[in-house]
Amino acid sequence: SAVISQKPSRDICQRGTSLTIQCQVDSQVTMMFWYRQQPGQSLTLIATANQGSEATYESGFVIDKFPISRPNLTFSTLTVSNMSPEDSSIYLCSGREGWTEAFFGQGTRLTVV
Amino acid sequence: ELKVEQNPLFLSMQEGKNYTIYCNYSTTSDRLYWYRQDPGKSLESLFVLLSNGAVKQEGRLMASLDTKARLSTLHITAAVHDLSATYFCAVDSWNNAGNMLTFGGGTRLMVKP
Incomplete structure (x- = not known):
């Protein structure tokens, strides 16, 4: 299956700031x-992103x-x-083509202080 | 709303023993997926079960699907320490954007020497 590169792998952020997590797939999905x-x-779905x-x-979850x-x-x-401390969590991106198995990025461990 | 329930949520077992993890889901689906997650890592696909009666085996793990009973099992044979991980089942469902996976709560497996 395809490979997703997710970054950053972890970050510690101040409350009130924003963090952008990126996922790059090695093929189109x-x-x-x-x-x-x-x-x-377990995993909770935030949103589905289609091009x-x-x-x-x-x-x-809201935009x-x-x-x-x-x-x-x-x-x-x-x-x-x-961000607030309640946003501290692991964030994962995933890719999928149709009904095939999903594949996942490595995850971003976020800590908000 | 689709609900996916796993049991047990935590399993401690001795090496060499057998055990079964159960995954029940609440609505009709012909597809079920099993994933493994090691601590601090992302999810790795184990099995894709695509029809009623499907059985897949890989090493000491065997997964099966009964779509009529809305039940999948993950059977562990002669457990070894390397199988210690969290196991998730996931079922296909639909949202406004298309098909998505709904995950069970996960079963944290600890295999003791």
Whole structure:
């Protein structure tokens, strides 16, 4: 399957600031997804990012807080805006083509202080 | 809304023993996926089950799918320490952007020497 390079791998940020996470795929992929994973917990889908359209956000997540870009079929970014300690989590991007298995980036471990 | 439930959520077992992890889901789906996550790492695809009665095996792990019962199992045979990880099942569903994966809560497996 394709490989996603995600960066940064970790960051410690001040509250009130924003962080942009980038994911680069080594081949074109139709669908990309952004997840949040609290330590020891499962994955919660934040949004689906398809090229050429606005991201589709899941309940509890809004564009003002988590703006997403998908400028082409190999790249996407997620910004965590106006951060608070409650945003401390692991953020994962994922790619998928149709009904195939999804593949994941390495994750970004975010700590907000 | 699709719900995916795994049990147990935590499993401590001795090397050499057998055990089964269960994944139940609430709506009709013909596709189910199993992933492995090592601590601090991303998710690695283990199995893709695409039809009722599908069975896949890799080493000491065997996964099966019963779509009528909405149940998948991940069976561990003669566990070894290297299998210690968190295992997630995931089921396809739809949102406004297309198909997406909904994850179970994860089963944290610890294999003791």
